Amino acid sequence: MSTELTDAIVGMREDEALAIVRRMLDAGADPAAVLDQAKDAMGVLGQRFECGDAFIPELIMGGEIMKDISAEVKPRLKKEAGAPTRDTVVIGTVQGDIHDIGKDVVVLMLDVDGYDVHDLGFDIAPERFVAAIVELKPKVVGLSGLLTLAFDSMKATVDAIVAAGLRDQVRIMVGGAPVDQQVQDYTGADGWGSDVAAALRLMHEWTGRAA
Amino acid sequence: MSAPRVALIACPAVVRELADDRRAALGAVELDVALHRTPQRLTAALQQAVADAESDPAVEAVVLGYGLCSNAVLGVRAGRVPLVVPRVDDCVALVLGSNEAFLEQARLAAGTYYLSRGWIDSQCTVFHEHDAMVAKYGEARATRLTELLLEHYTRLVLVVTGRYDPAPYRAFAQARARQFGLAYEEVAGTTALVDALVDGPWDERFLVIPPGGEIAFGDFHPMGDCQEDLCRLS
Numbered sequence: 001m002s003t004e005l006t007d008a009i010v011g012m013r014e015d016e017a018l019a020i021v022r023r024m025l026d027a028g029a030d031p032a033a034v035l036d037q038a039k040d041a042m043g044v045l046g047q048r049f050e051c052g053d054a055f056i057p058e059l060i061m062g063g064e065i066m067k068d069i070s071a072e073v074k075p076r077l078k079k080e081a082g083a084p085t086r087d088t089v090v091i092g093t094v095q096g097d098i099h100d101i102g103k104d105v106v107v108l109m110l111d112v113d114g115y116d117v118h119d120l121g122f123d124i125a126p127e128r129f130v131a132a133i134v135e136l137k138p139k140v141v142g143l144s145g146l147l148t149l150a151f152d153s154m155k156a157t158v159d160a161i162v163a164a165g166l167r168d169q170v171r172i173m174v175g176g177a178p179v180d181q182q183v184q185d186y187t188g189a190d191g192w193g194s195d196v197a198a199a200l201r202l203m204h205e206w207t208g209r210a211a
Numbered sequence: 212m213s214a215p216r217v218a219l220i221a222c223p224a225v226v227r228e229l230a231d232d233r234r235a236a237l238g239a240v241e242l243d244v245a246l247h248r249t250p251q252r253l254t255a256a257l258q259q260a261v262a263d264a265e266s267d268p269a270v271e272a273v274v275l276g277y278g279l280c281s282n283a284v285l286g287v288r289a290g291r292v293p294l295v296v297p298r299v300d301d302c303v304a305l306v307l308g309s310n311e312a313f314l315e316q317a318r319l320a321a322g323t324y325y326l327s328r329g330w331i332d333s334q335c336t337v338f339h340e341h342d343a344m345v346a347k348y349g350e351a352r353a354t355r356l357t358e359l360l361l362e363h364y365t366r367l368v369l370v371v372t373g374r375y376d377p378a379p380y381r382a383f384a385q386a387r388a389r390q391f392g393l394a395y396e397e398v399a400g401t402t403a404l405v406d407a408l409v410d411g412p413w414d415e416r417f418l419v420i421p422p423g424g425e426i427a428f429g430d431f432h433p434m435g436d437c438q439e440d441l442c443r444l445s
Contacts, residue, residue, distance in 0.1 A: 012348060049248065050248065052245050055344060055356075057357050057360040064359065095321075096317045096321055097321065122321075123321045147300065148281060148300045148301065148432075149300045149301075149310060177250075178282045180282070182429075186428070186434060
């Protein structure tokens with residue numbers, strides 16, 4: 001496989017990365033494999049970040065390049081035979097927090113996975129989540145946050161969903177880098193994830209899909 | 212009764228908010244500021260530093276110049292002596308004085324980037340990272356990358372504690388606010404928490420973990436006690 005694509009993504013050369021993807025697809029490469037390779041490049045960026053050789057903006061840019069690549073790849077992905085109906089997901093970064101990089105990647109991956117994703121954005125008040133549940137009747141609600149102070153906002157959102165009498169209608173996942181089982185317990189959510197893979201796993205489980 | 216002899220383990224961004232002479236007298240152990248990027252490594256580094264500090268028989272308490280810091284302090288254990296940590300979520304809340312003060316600022320503008328003497332001196336800001344990226348990618352691409360990060364930010368706040376001359380920090384912050392199109396503001400901070408951390412009193416603003424105990428999630432976010440003011444951001 002091409003290390004050229006990895007190099008272009010890691011080197012923040014988005015135009016070149018897209019050109020390579022188009023070339024690979026035109027040459028008959030498996031679209032899913034192309035997407036996997038782009039994801040691997042994101043993994044390289046993540047490792048560099050951990051070592052201090054890359055900064056957060058480079059991760060964001062990597063995410064942007066991923067978005068462009070998946071827009072290119074998506075139309076060519078084969079639809080799964082007998083795929084279940086599109087389950088609806090409402091997701092957003094909770095009130096008081098504006099961090100949405102991780103949330104955006106989850107949105108992207110769920111979309112690629114065939115879910116009907118409604119992204120409310122960032123700094124979203126509890127009542128907006130409640131209104132979205134009433135309007136869209138999602139199966140799953142995702143509450144995202146990076147600040148540990150967002151835990152209280154997540155809890156307030158779950159409480160608002162309970163107060164609105166909607167708690168039985170949705171499964172709620174809390175997500176973000178500092179989120180763990182204790183945060184799930186604290187907020188009253190049904191599941192938690194601290195990375196994209198965990199969010200996908202949980203979604204598959206809750207919507208009865210194989211991983 | 213005299214105050215216990217403490218060993219201070221702190222983030223470089225926090226320790227600079229102490230008075231210079233007090234900091235020198237304490238001989239604080241400063242962990243790498245970059246550890247905040249990898250909370251699990253920070254946990255391990257903190258635990259090691261606590262063990263090292265406790266090996267000095269004269270030490271009567273270990274105090275941490277950290278907040279919850281992406282849960283990095285969770286699981287750190289006190290060994291022979293008590294372990295003290297401010298009950299705040301991060302260093303923004305620490306210099307603003309409390310989680311409530313931080314939330315008050317979040318209510319005014321959630322998209323706020325905070326600067327203080329500690330962060331600027333320890334070169335732990337998005338702007339220092341920007342400069343490093345300029346060297347790597349050139350000005351135009353680095354600016355695009357930094358602007359991506361700051362996309363949802365509208366305000367740059369310099370937290371001024373009053374302990375030092377703010378002029379050089381103000382100059383830095385104002386220049387960067389102009390560079391990236393952010394509204395510049397100064398907010399009064401406080402050194403009350405860092406001062407009390409090293410000199411007491413360790414009142415309800417602090418967690419005091421007894422010997423053998425461990426810092427737990429519930430110490431920062433007690434179950435069933437989601438304080439009204441913390442839950443209501445607007």
